[in-house]
Amino acid sequence: MIDFDKLIDNHLFREHRPKKIGSYYPSEIGGCLRKLYYSYKYPIPIQPELVKIFEVGNIVHNFIAEVMRSEKNNHVQLLDSELPFKIELNGFVISGRIDDLLLIKESGKKLLVEVKSTSRVDSTDEAQPHHVMQLQLYMHAIGVKDGAVLYVEKNTLKTRAFPIEYHEGIAAEALNRFNMLHNSLKDEKTPSPEARKDHEKLWMCSHCDYKDRCFRETPDSELGK
Numbered sequence: 001m002i003d004f005d006k007l008i009d010n011h012l013f014r015e016h017r018p019k020k021i022g023s024y025y026p027s028e029i030g031g032c033l034r035k036l037y038y039s040y041k042y043p044i045p046i047q048p049e050l051v052k053i054f055e056v057g058n059i060v061h062n063f064i065a066e067v068m069r070s071e072k073n074n075h076v077q078l079l080d081s082e083l084p085f086k087i088e089l090n091g092f093v094i095s096g097r098i099d100d101l102l103l104i105k106e107s108g109k110k111l112l113v114e115v116k117s118t119s120r121v122d123s124t125d126e127a128q129p130h131h132v133m134q135l136q137l138y139m140h141a142i143g144v145k146d147g148a149v150l151y152v153e154k155n156t157l158k159t160r161a162f163p164i165e166y167h168e169g170i171a172a173e174a175l176n177r178f179n180m181l182h183n184s185l186k187d188e189k190t191p192s193p194e195a196r197k198d199h200e201k202l203w204m205c206s207h208c209d210y211k212d213r214c215f216r217e218t219p220d221s222e223l224g225k
């Protein structure tokens with residue numbers, strides 16, 4: 001029998017390309033800054049299982065774009081999808097792709113939609129702060145004041161959307177975090193282990209490939225734990 005898992009692995013295989021200092025991505029900036037710093041300094045190839053999870057995210061996003069483009073949904077118009085995004089700032093570049101720009105025909109309102117696939121759509125009562133930060137940055141860059149983080153359950157296609165209004169302060173905080181990251185990388189100064197210091201972000205540590213390095217560099221005792 002043909003090994004279909006192998007076919008999928010072959011299809012999704014990409015050469016590992018370490019990230020370059022000076023090129024940054026909006027989807028990452030709401031996460032732990034130390035983890036992000038380590039990912040530039042000590043790159044680790046993405047595990048095949050994770051590549052598959054990302055691909056499921058792409059498949060879900062393509063489906064949602066198709067739904068918004070559908071003639072059966074002619075009260076909305078998909079103005080753009082996978083819109084290239086670039087900000088040049090203080091010697092570095094932030095770039096990525098904005099998921100979807102939707103026009104609500106009745107109100108004439110434009111809505112930026114950031115699509116996130118999830119295993120359980122009911123697991124949260126609000127949009128996750130790192131997703132909101134990513135969306136705020138996009139709204140800031142293209143001047144659209146209304147957005148939504150749209151969670152889509154992978155197994156059921158059930159959705160949950162959280163409306164987000166543009167907030168200049170959050171967009172500025174995101175830009176400031178890119179500045180901090182860039183300066184840390186240039187000066188080779190490891191940022192503090194922010195997820196371990198913030199109860200709301202502690203969950204990030206359980207998915208972190210750099211946990212051992214982080215604890216070696218800053219033992220709990222130094223954080224007063």
Ligand code: SF4
Pocket residue numbers: 032033034035193194195196197204205208209210211214215
């Ligand atoms: S273990 Fe936690 S605090 Fe340390 S780098 Fe990873 S996410 Fe950040």
